Amino acid sequence: MNNFELSLRTVNVTRYVTPLREGGSMPAIAEADDGFLYVLKFRGAGQGPRALIAELIGGEIARILGFKVPELVFAHLDEAFGRTEPDEEIQDLLKASVGLNLALHYLSGAITFDPTVTVVASKLASQIVWLDCFLTNMDRTCRNTNMLLWHKELWLIDHGAALYFHHSWQNWKVQAEKPFVLVKDHVLLPWASELELVDREFKAILNTENIRAVVDLIPDVWLEEETNFESKEEHRDAYAYFLETRLAHSDIFLKEAQHAREILI
Structure with a gap:
């Protein structure tokens, strides 16, 4: 339960x-x-x-x-x-x-984050890089940072390009354990020097229970077009499985991010 x-x-x-x-x-x-x-x-x-x-x-x-x-x-x-x-x-x-x-x-008056103007602390940069590796979010680059500054705080927006495996559902269980190679283009990767610390902290927060609670929010009507599953519950279970598996194997995307950062800097 x-x-x-x-x-x-x-x-x-x-x-x-x-x-x-x-x-x-x-x-x-x-x-x-x-x-x-x-x-x-x-x-x-x-x-x-x-x-x-x-x-x-x-x-x-x-x-x-x-x-x-x-x-x-x-x-x-x-x-x-x-x-x-x-x-x-x-x-x-x-x-x-x-x-x-x-x-x-709508965050009225917010301005788009510019990495050439605003410095992000290494801990926060590492947290955001970890999140995007976990979610396979390809859309946090210099070209499109999808971050806003509002009341002097950094806000994350637009995760619609994440979880791209679900556009085909081919080998989706395998995808859950793959590194996120697009991390090399992440706008905050140069400052993400505390990834191991963040990995430990975030794995102490995320768990099966709260992942399932998020997945359970998906309305039935958004699941009607998918034909790869016999039921909407099975469809939700697939999202939960992907996220839980990815969390359990975070060392895979962590090492990829660290390697990409070493090349970058």
Whole structure:
């Protein structure tokens, strides 16, 4: 029995404010019925529900480990919402995203992290590198750091490119034990000198119970398109297995990160 419980609020989207034309997912700033602004990630975008699942798992795992992450909420989009949208591309996206989507609390006034301007302490750099190796998050590079500075603190955003194994589910059990070779491009790798310490600390925090609690957050509707599993529960079990196995074999991605850093510096 899992006694570690997590929950996300559900909001209703009331106003489409402006698109954020970054990458292929076309997120948008939107207002919800609680009066707050959110960065809305659409289930009807290019990568479909898988990107939302990666965003959900990545964001909540990061939160458990103590990182600053904007609040994640389930965002319901009504069928009538996009009817008055004049842009045909956006209208198609809204129509394809009716129902449950995912949104991040909008950090008004936040600025994009620039590694040439802001120095990150070695411990924090090591923690972020470890997280991205664990999640196989390829999207934390100099080109696109996916980190924000808000009220003088570093916040992590956009984990939709993580867990890329689930786009095919081929040899996914094998993938769980593989090193993360793309760590060589990680924006914070040069400063990640405390990876072994972080590995011990994070493995004392993450466990089967809280991993399962995160995976249990995945809504049924986001699992309907996958045909590799006989049930939605089996599908969730696969995510849990991947994360638990990767955690148990963290020495594999740890050594890869250390080796990549030695070459880099």
